[in-house]
């Protein structure tokens with residue numbers, strides 16, 4: 001077996017939590033040639049191989065998530081659950097704010113004199129414990145089946161954050177059509193905590209087929225996301241936009257790195273959403289979930305700067 005070292009000369013261990021992963025010498029050779037995208041691709045194939053070995057007769061579920069890359073499921077959380085999460089957010093005092101057009105320029109404290117388009121809200125330890133049981137309601141049998149069927153793999157919660165979006169006439173980066181940078185099946189669950197009909201705050205999506213058309217058009221080649229068009233009808237004329245209108249307690253699951261999506265700012269009030277970021281994994285999410293880790297994800301640490309074989313180990317290139 002080859003010994004693999006990362007860019008800092010540290011030995012790379014092929015472990016995910018307590019599971020050792022079998023990597024052949026040929027795979028290790030391939031691993032060494034890749035940048036982090038390729039490493040995630042190898043990791044995904046290992047996850048898929050394991051899942052299909054454990055579930056040899058699994059049938060593909062013909063869900064909206066599988067067909068279009070996005071699915072709206074109503075009333076996953078009860079009114080009582082929504083009230084609980086909303087009160088946790090209201091009582092939180094730590095906000096990471098995203099001033100207009102700042103991109104990744106994140107500040108620590110809310111400034112009343114600046115127009116904010118979005119804020120990430122940090123919750124305390126007690127609140128994390130209160131939210132924990134809700135994860136099982138969100139990731140119930142139905143949603144787990146749909147996500148596993150999409151990925152053909154088990155998945156883990158990479159991290160969770162709370163986002164509050166405000167009305168703004170000049171939307172920032174994530175509010176133009178884009179796909180997230182990340183591994184193939186990085187899948188996001190947006191748990192709506194406010195009614196989109198009431199605030200106007202929501203997200204629109206384009207299915208796999210039309211996302212491919214947008215990709216081939218060269219639209220995304222414009223790296224300045226703020227200068228991207230919000231209406232793509234002149235680029236892909238027959239394109240259909242999927243525009244769910246979720247209510248508080250509904251969830252939207254979408255394949256964030258493969259389908260295009262754009263946020264619509266609220267007209268009034270604010271849009272509160274709990275984001276659950278999922279990624280393929282070697283075992284069922286409930287076996288790997290770690291309350292400390294999922295809610296305390298290092299800000300700005302995208303999956304492509306993590307070594308999938310060793311969570312949170314920063315790794316850029318071998």
Ligand SMILES: [Fe+2]
Nearest residue numbers: 174179180256
């Ligand atoms: Fe996104």
